[in-house]
Amino acid sequence: MQGTILHGPGDVRFEELPDPKILKPTDAIIQIKATCVCGSDLWSYRGVDTVTQPTPMGHEYCGIVQEVGSEVKSIRPGQFVIGSFFASDNTCIICKQGYQSSCINREPVVGAQASYLRVPLADGTLVPTPGYPSQELIPSLLTLSDVMGTGWFAADAANVKPNSTVVVVGDGAVGLCAVIAAKQMGADRIVIMSQNPNRQKVALELGATDVITERGAVGVSHAKELLNGIGADSVLECVGTLEAMMQAVQIARPGGYVGFVGVPHGIELNGLELFFSQIHLHGGPAPVRRYLPMLIDLVWNGKINPGKVFDMQLPLYQVAEAYKAMSERRAIKVLLTP
Amino acid sequence: MQGTILHGPGDVRFEELPDPKILKPTDAIIQIKATCVCGSDLWSYRGVDTVTQPTPMGHEYCGIVQEVGSEVKSIRPGQFVIGSFFASDNTCIICKQGYQSSCINREPVVGAQASYLRVPLADGTLVPTPGYPSQELIPSLLTLSDVMGTGWFAADAANVKPNSTVVVVGDGAVGLCAVIAAKQMGADRIVIMSQNPNRQKVALELGATDVITERGAVGVSHAKELLNGIGADSVLECVGTLEAMMQAVQIARPGGYVGFVGVPHGIELNGLELFFSQIHLHGGPAPVRRYLPMLIDLVWNGKINPGKVFDMQLPLYQVAEAYKAMSERRAIKVLLTP
Numbered sequence: 001m002q003g004t005i006l007h008g009p010g011d012v013r014f015e016e017l018p019d020p021k022i023l024k025p026t027d028a029i030i031q032i033k034a035t036c037v038c039g040s041d042l043w044s045y046r047g048v049d050t051v052t053q054p055t056p057m058g059h060e061y062c063g064i065v066q067e068v069g070s071e072v073k074s075i076r077p078g079q080f081v082i083g084s085f086f087a088s089d090n091t092c093i094i095c096k097q098g099y100q101s102s103c104i105n106r107e108p109v110v111g112a113q114a115s116y117l118r119v120p121l122a123d124g125t126l127v128p129t130p131g132y133p134s135q136e137l138i139p140s141l142l143t144l145s146d147v148m149g150t151g152w153f154a155a156d157a158a159n160v161k162p163n164s165t166v167v168v169v170g171d172g173a174v175g176l177c178a179v180i181a182a183k184q185m186g187a188d189r190i191v192i193m194s195q196n197p198n199r200q201k202v203a204l205e206l207g208a209t210d211v212i213t214e215r216g217a218v219g220v221s222h223a224k225e226l227l228n229g230i231g232a233d234s235v236l237e238c239v240g241t242l243e244a245m246m247q248a249v250q251i252a253r254p255g256g257y258v259g260f261v262g263v264p265h266g267i268e269l270n271g272l273e274l275f276f277s278q279i280h281l282h283g284g285p286a287p288v289r290r291y292l293p294m295l296i297d298l299v300w301n302g303k304i305n306p307g308k309v310f311d312m313q314l315p316l317y318q319v320a321e322a323y324k325a326m327s328e329r330r331a332i333k334v335l336l337t338p
Numbered sequence: 339m340q341g342t343i344l345h346g347p348g349d350v351r352f353e354e355l356p357d358p359k360i361l362k363p364t365d366a367i368i369q370i371k372a373t374c375v376c377g378s379d380l381w382s383y384r385g386v387d388t389v390t391q392p393t394p395m396g397h398e399y400c401g402i403v404q405e406v407g408s409e410v411k412s413i414r415p416g417q418f419v420i421g422s423f424f425a426s427d428n429t430c431i432i433c434k435q436g437y438q439s440s441c442i443n444r445e446p447v448v449g450a451q452a453s454y455l456r457v458p459l460a461d462g463t464l465v466p467t468p469g470y471p472s473q474e475l476i477p478s479l480l481t482l483s484d485v486m487g488t489g490w491f492a493a494d495a496a497n498v499k500p501n502s503t504v505v506v507v508g509d510g511a512v513g514l515c516a517v518i519a520a521k522q523m524g525a526d527r528i529v530i531m532s533q534n535p536n537r538q539k540v541a542l543e544l545g546a547t548d549v550i551t552e553r554g555a556v557g558v559s560h561a562k563e564l565l566n567g568i569g570a571d572s573v574l575e576c577v578g579t580l581e582a583m584m585q586a587v588q589i590a591r592p593g594g595y596v597g598f599v600g601v602p603h604g605i606e607l608n609g610l611e612l613f614f615s616q617i618h619l620h621g622g623p624a625p626v627r628r629y630l631p632m633l634i635d636l637v638w639n640g641k642i643n644p645g646k647v648f649d650m651q652l653p654l655y656q657v658a659e660a661y662k663a664m665s666e667r668r669a670i671k672v673l674l675t676p
Binding site for chain 2: 093094097098099101102104228230240242245253254255260263264265266267268269270271272274275276277278279280281282283284285287
């Protein structure tokens with residue numbers, strides 16, 4: 001088969017690779033119907049995270065089950081399935097509490113930007129759709145594998161409630177999905193912090209009520225002004241930089257909530273500032289598996305359309321151009337089809 | 339009157355001071371019936387926090403209302419009252435959400451280690467007891483002014499629930515009060531981390547089920563072993579050092595909660611570690627006012643006896659010895675009576 005390998009900063013290649021095989025009796029092999037490039041893939045593409053060896057890329061996927069291992073019970077060949085970027089058994093004590101991304105037996109899913117993919121712990125990881133989806137639904141279903149589940153977790157971790165005030169820090173695909181989640185949860189006010197007119201437009205279409213273009217101290221005071229002078233009930237941090245995190249902490253009102261889902265890069269939080277902010281802080285790698293059945297239902301019934309975050313579509317073999325477009329911020333997120 | 343002034347590290351004096359006066363029409367003057375030294379007073383006593391001028395000490399108090407300003411409506415002379423270390427209006431948008439320690443009009447209460455005390459925002463800050471308390475109740479009622487309210491907040495912030503597993507980091511008065519709170523909230527397992535046999539004994543009397551004497555990595559792995567191998571549902575950080583905070587973060591299970599109430603000194607939290615821990619973090623200066631009516635009720639009806647944290651009692655004029663005894667860890671907490 002063919003798949004995507006990162007050889008070094010900026011050097012991503014679509015090349016011939018061995019077909020994936022069942023390695024453990026709990027594995028499944030799926031034929032990829034759609035995949036994409038994640039904002040987190042860009043950390044290594046840009047050389048911020050170091051790549052020491054050729055690395056198979058991609059962890060967002062949906063497709064058709066081809067083959068299952070001898071111990072797989074509920075997943076069957078022919079099903080259309082979606083899974084998270086972390087494989088989980090969905091039965092351990094941590095999974096049962098809804099934190100499948102910290103499953104005792106978790107394994108990262110790697111190499112999804114390819115024609116075929118091995119998914120470990122298939123029964124725990126994969127969730128079948130009610131039937132074979134129409135072509136229009138596939139982009140939205142694909143987002144459930146990561147960005148929509150992550151945006152939902154940001155909103156859930158930040159305790160978004162009906163009639164609450166929400167600020168979303170970050171206008172990438174996760175930030176835009178966080179807007180969708182906040183709207184679904186009934187937030188009254190959804191402020192997106194964005195400097196990019198195209199992304200502002202998408203955010204407003206998805207349910208944002210206000211845009212703040214400033215960052216740093218000016219952005220913080222603008223947000224507080226908008227929100228009763230005291231700040232937001234919930235702030236959804238969807239970037240992962242120190243600047244974004246400090247904005248989030250400072251914009252939340254005392255007793256408010258920050259949900260943080262951007263993978264932290266260079267973030268150190270001062271204990272005393274956190275103490276006197278009196279915020280609630282929760283985040284981490286999203287337990288996407290927890291939300292998959294509910295989100296599949298919302299997409300299947302046309303309640304949400306997170307596929308809108310894809311503003312570019314390319315054939316999978318042009319994956320290098322997809323990375324380039326996203327790294328140069330010419331695209332929010334690129335859909336790739338084998 | 340006479341009161342307590344800190345002149346520099348280790349130099350605390352009980353001396354003649356002007357009587358406090360009503361400065362604003364919302365003030366009250368109370369005659370102190372009992373006060374005490376707080377663990378947080380020791381930061382400046384020990385020179386960790388810098389004192390640049392002679393500073394009136396003490397923020398824990400209960401006593402009898404002597405006089406009220408012209409705008410005070412609900413508090414009346416003669417009432418026995420308790421208040422928090424932060425005065426609050428209890429009506430602003432932040433107070434209404436239960437975060438009175440971040441009240442828009444908050445003022446610190448200072449100079450409680452004295453015969454008389456001015457309390458700002460009397461109507462919002464002070465809560466009268468149902469009647470004049472018996473002598474035995476006074477120590478417990480005094481703790482509601484800070485340490486018991488703070489211990490309760492630690493448990494509340496850490497989401498302690500019936501049948502949950504709890505670890506308390508710190509064996510000072512707040513840690514011991516946190517044990518009381520966790521027990522009241524129905525925790526199944528309450529582990530206290532303490533190296534001091536006297537304090538371990540008090541903790542066990544108050545409801546702790548297990549003691550861990552190790553700190554650092556060894557303490558963390560011991561705690562995890564005890565608790566299903568994965569860690570605690572709730573960790574209550576009642577110290578404020580980096581070591582204590584990191585213990586707390588590492589002991590909480592994925593999806594678990596850390597309530598932190600120790601005033602942070604030298605704490606910087608690594609974003610990536612926090613991210614992958616998947617914990618909930620909440621803390622700050624406790625909104626003691628939120629809990630006062632409920633805690634007065636529990637003490638009044640003999641459900642809790644937090645006065646047990648006082649293992650030394652001195653007349654107020656011996657306040658210098660009280661600081662010394664606590665700083666040298668000869669006493670958990672010293673009750674002072676004028």
